């Protein structure tokens with residue numbers, strides 16, 4: 001482990017984070033909301049410490065980063081950025097104390113969107129803007145992580161989803177990956193700009209349109225309103241957000257290919273097809289279930305069903321309805337959405353559609369092998385055979401995901417939380433969704449959770465966001481040897 | 483598929499089932515409970531149809547059964563026996579109609595123990611005796627199935643748990659497997675006899691002692707009392723049953739080896755060790771959780787915790803307390819018990835400890851591979867390397883188990899059942915446990931479930947009992963080709 005590399009890169013990221021606080025600072029000056037001191041102090045501290053991280057390794061030239069160093073950088077940078085990103089909340093008095101500030105910040109950067117704020121509208125506009133901005137920045141990080149970094153680290157089968165970029169990317173992590181990052185970010189910024197415009201048409205003011213865009217595109221789910229998107233009671237706004245949540249839940253390298261003229265790519269890619277059919281199928285089932293029992297018209301039923309399904313499958317976590325009052329079938333389906341998640345290479349969390357597909361195919365192969373014991377059958381994705389080690393990595397990922405979900409649920413329950421809340425809060429945090437069921441449902445928040453549970457859940461967010469292996473490996477003594 | 487083989491073997495089993503109805507018939511004559519006509523009619527019908535199955539294939543000499551035929555025999559015989567075994571309930575008027583009778587019968591033979599009887603003590607003693615007996619017979623079937631049939635069919639990694647029997651068993655299914663079956667059954671009968679005696683010492687009458695033994699050894703869980711084992715409020719009876727549930731949850735070939743003098747075998751076998759530590763660990767956690775909050779003394783807390791943990795891990799499903807009123811941690815742990823299950827080669831259900839262990843090791847190997855990419859590491863069990871195809875089969879089993887659990891939960895919820903009840907009823911039936919949470923909790927029963935749900939849940943019981951592959955494969959058109 002060459003710590004000077006780790007320190008230098010994290011230093012750069014933290015300094016960048018510090019400078020990005022200039023936006024909420026400007027916001028505070030416009031709204032005169034008295035948060036400018038808190039933000040300025042946070043900014044100075046962040047840039048100062050970022051500078052130290054950078055300067056201690058200033059002379060080092062980074063040419064090549066090993067797999068192990070790559071993992072350490074990923075896991076540590078997200079944690080450290082979570083710490084510094086929480087400073088404005090801490091100094092600005094949002095939530096009570098450092099635990100809450102850290103929880104909210106990690107929830108932001110990991111694009112989870114679980115909140116400890118009990119009265120969001122009581123928080124100053126500039127802090128709410130920062131809360132939205134860190135989700136958007138986290139989304140940027142995730143796209144480049146899942147499409148350009150994890151594939152080279154060999155984590156969880158992400159090798160299957162390498163970003164197709166014009167410049168040749170060597171099979172090692174080098175600073176040249178900025179090339180692919182830039183292209184993906186252009187797409188991200190382009191779609192974001194489009195959403196702002198469409199939300200403005202729906203009658204949102206610029207501040208709200210911007211904040212909601214900043215949390216839609218990273219499938220983050222923080223809202224500036226207590227009632228989340230339900231605040232606007234507008235079918236137009238609901239559907240605009242549904243469309244952009246869907247776009248955010250699709251592999252960003254497909255968007256890039258789409259923009260380059262491959263118009264049928266969404267249909268040709270089997271994961272994207274699966275994702276679309278899943279959203280459509282669940283929407284119809286739930287719309288049918290809530291029509292009559294909850295909503296009087298088919299239109300309303302479809303509007304609320306599609307919003308909730310897409311919000312949970314893409315792991316955005318916005319709410320327009322209290323789905324805990326919906327019938328059993330709707331609740332079961334929404335609970336499952338929390339595990340399935342969006343596409344690999346999108347900003348969404350969860351297990352990812354591609355891995356669920358692989359698990360299905362894996363099972364089918366086992367059944368097929370029992371019928372034809374002598375045959376050698378392979379698992380394919382988009383027509384290409386999945387190599388055995390990638391398959392193993394994906395099955396291991398799914399088992400780890402469930403195993404950690406179970407162990408963390410036990411731990412949260414041991415802190416005095418009831419069963420449904422324990423299971424769903426962990427599922428919501430590992431899957432980077434935001435709201436769950438029980439005491440952390442769509443109209444509740446995480447403020448009432450015990451302090452220790454908040455730390456554990458923040459860790460779960462990081463774990464889920466960084467595709468588990470990257471974080472869990474830090475806890476294996478073997479990793480640190482030699 | 484040589485249907486004459488299938489027909490002949492199923493015929494023998496059904497005729498045997500018919501003759502076994504002589505026991506409840508005798509019971510009915512002793513108690514003069516007016517169920518003798520119902521049982522006699524059922525007996526005649528069963529023997530008659532069994533005879534037909536046998537006679538159409540009488541001339542066939544069975545020398546060798548193919549893997550495919552083996553699976554068809556296993557899946558069909560359990561279903562058909564479920565049908566005929568339900569006749570006494572149907573004619574005797576236990577439950578309402580054929581669905582209930584079939585549900586109760588399948589629940590018996592699969593040793594699940596979910597009941598549709600709302601007032602158990604109102605049913606005639608002879609029918610309750612039949613209800614207990616079919617669990618005991620089902621348990622006999624499971625032992626020979628899991629130790630001597632499934633390993634040769636290559637189902638779900640059961641190859642790892644072949645019964646060690648003195649006579650050499652060829653690697654094909656032949657009638658000679660009766661040798662190993664007999665030895666395992668001696669063990670089963672021996673332990674059963676011991677339990678009857680110990681329960682008699684606890685003040686149970688002979689009928690109750692016998693009936694509870696007949697449902698403890700197969701980890702069945704049907705009781706002759708409305709309040710299940712709680713009826714006796716006896717710490718002695720509770721602990722006797724805990725010990726025999728534990729014995730029933732251990733691989734029966736270990737019992738055989740134990741009796742042959744290998745006294746440390748329970749400790750040497752890694753699955754058995756895992757199973758014991760699991761029971762002990764969960765018992766301590768739950769005892770600690772309910773001490774003070776539910777029970778005043780440590781003794782009571784430990785007694786009820788150990789009973790409920792062992793009852794659910796071994797998938798017996800007896801109740802001495804309404805665990806739905808326990809705190810969150812206890813509920814989460816008990817819910818997990820429902821999935822983990824007992825040892826492979828025992829009469830218990832669930833995923834089985836061995837498979838959970840393999841999944842853990844599989845995950846660890848993936849993490850290890852990320853740290854040492856060039857190393858080739860293998861997954862071992864009891865010191866022996868698990869071959870890749872067995873490993874694949876086990877991971878496939880776990881994925882299928884969860885996948886089917888999820889799909890069936892959706893289906894049950896679609897029939898108008900609430901979320902917790904839907905999830906837990908399916909978990910309880912696939913795992914062959916019996917009671918679940920919500921509307922099918924330890925003090926409720928399955929009578930209120932919709933009719934369609936009863937059929938689906940009965941199918942889940944078969945699915946879980948026959949290690950999933952054996953049943954699911956019947957629904958793959960490919961299986962029936964050529």
Ligand SMILES: [K+]
Nearest residue numbers: 112220316433
């Ligand atoms: K989210």
Ligand SMILES: [K+]
Nearest residue numbers: 594702798915
């Ligand atoms: K049972």
